[in-house]
Amino acid sequence: MTVTTRSRHPQGRKPVTDHAAIERAAFTLFEERGFEATTVDAIAEAAGIGRRTLFRYYPSKNDIPWGQFDESLATLARSLDAMPRDIPVREAVHRAVLAFNRFDDAALSQHRQRMTLLLRTPALQAHSTLRYRQWREVIARYVAGRYGLAPADLLPRMVGQVSLALALSAYEQWLEQEGRSIEELLDEALAGLRAYLAEPGR
Amino acid sequence: MTVTTRSRHPQGRKPVTDHAAIERAAFTLFEERGFEATTVDAIAEAAGIGRRTLFRYYPSKNDIPWGQFDESLATLARSLDAMPRDIPVREAVHRAVLAFNRFDDAALSQHRQRMTLLLRTPALQAHSTLRYRQWREVIARYVAGRYGLAPADLLPRMVGQVSLALALSAYEQWLEQEGRSIEELLDEALAGLRAYLAEPGR
């Protein structure tokens, strides 16, 4: 009988690297040469691994800047589920989005760097759509649950889309203006939307 | 002195093809093999042109399904500018979006085919982001104009993002349910959003 080692490597060759190490090597290169000008070979070499191995850690070059996004999504889902059921759905969603985008000061500058890359590089703007979709689905599932609808129904989906729309507007603004916090901008975007839709007239 | 010929080909070799012909050839192949499985070489061959020539008509394979989108954008901008100034901005935007998505019955089935391709093919979902961005900018410019803001300010941008969010929700629904019209679904999405944001409570 064998004691299960906590590092989860009962047998076989040990991995020579991990996602974080590749990410660090990649970000350094992206910083100095830009995303497009950085080849996958260069990243692999900087990380001290073979190109083929890199593709086992990240399915594509475009996925590198997203890092640990799947885990963040799980956190978002848990955060939603933990919301009190007696507040309006829009309030629960808004609070969860705020929590999702809270970073302590230490992490903030890396976060800014990551988001700059993601939102200003055309190839990544495009690719990010596929990640955003998963994010929207988490929101849609929660909304569907609260209203007793299917996640694929119009309303839950729309709320997912609109929540993302608000977040992206806030982020674009955040990258341009040094002073404002993401929280502030998310609040302002939502308030702006409510005002826009409430404008009197036909 | 020379009379300008209306066909705008005063001199030089005549083009052997045009965007529409390439698009037709491409859609036929996409239909039978799927988008990913169709190579650019195959499209070029089906269109009877060289691969190199194809890339002069479309900057990428991903751009083929979008066809004449730039012209549609110009129409959207004109439609917005023609809106009466005494209706609320949200109303003007909504009407313009409805008009933008109006197709007569003859064109409807092609439109459905195109949108199915665009919204269900991962590579195109990703690439479409770049086109959507231009669409959002048209909306943002109009909203900025009405409110006396810059197009890069939070509110105009947010309205662009949210308008797109509503349109995409409606389209996803439209592709799944045969019965409903795009107009209906756009109305319903907007009404749903207003109800969602108006839900009483904190």
Added chain:
DNA sequence: ACATTAATGGCACTGAGGGCCAAAAAGAAG
């Protein structure tokens, strides 16, 4: 005929991504 102009398409190159598989590195069992 000859010059000019514009479009074509072949050739060769880069870079992303993936299939295949032998070699390397670790623990387990004898």
Added chain:
DNA sequence: CTTCTTTTTGGCCCTCAGTGCCATTAATGT
């Protein structure tokens, strides 16, 4: 210590999108 098993690694080679370069082709104008 050797052998077996398991897992990761990374080299090799292929496909396909996209681009730069440039000679060829087809049209018009003199």
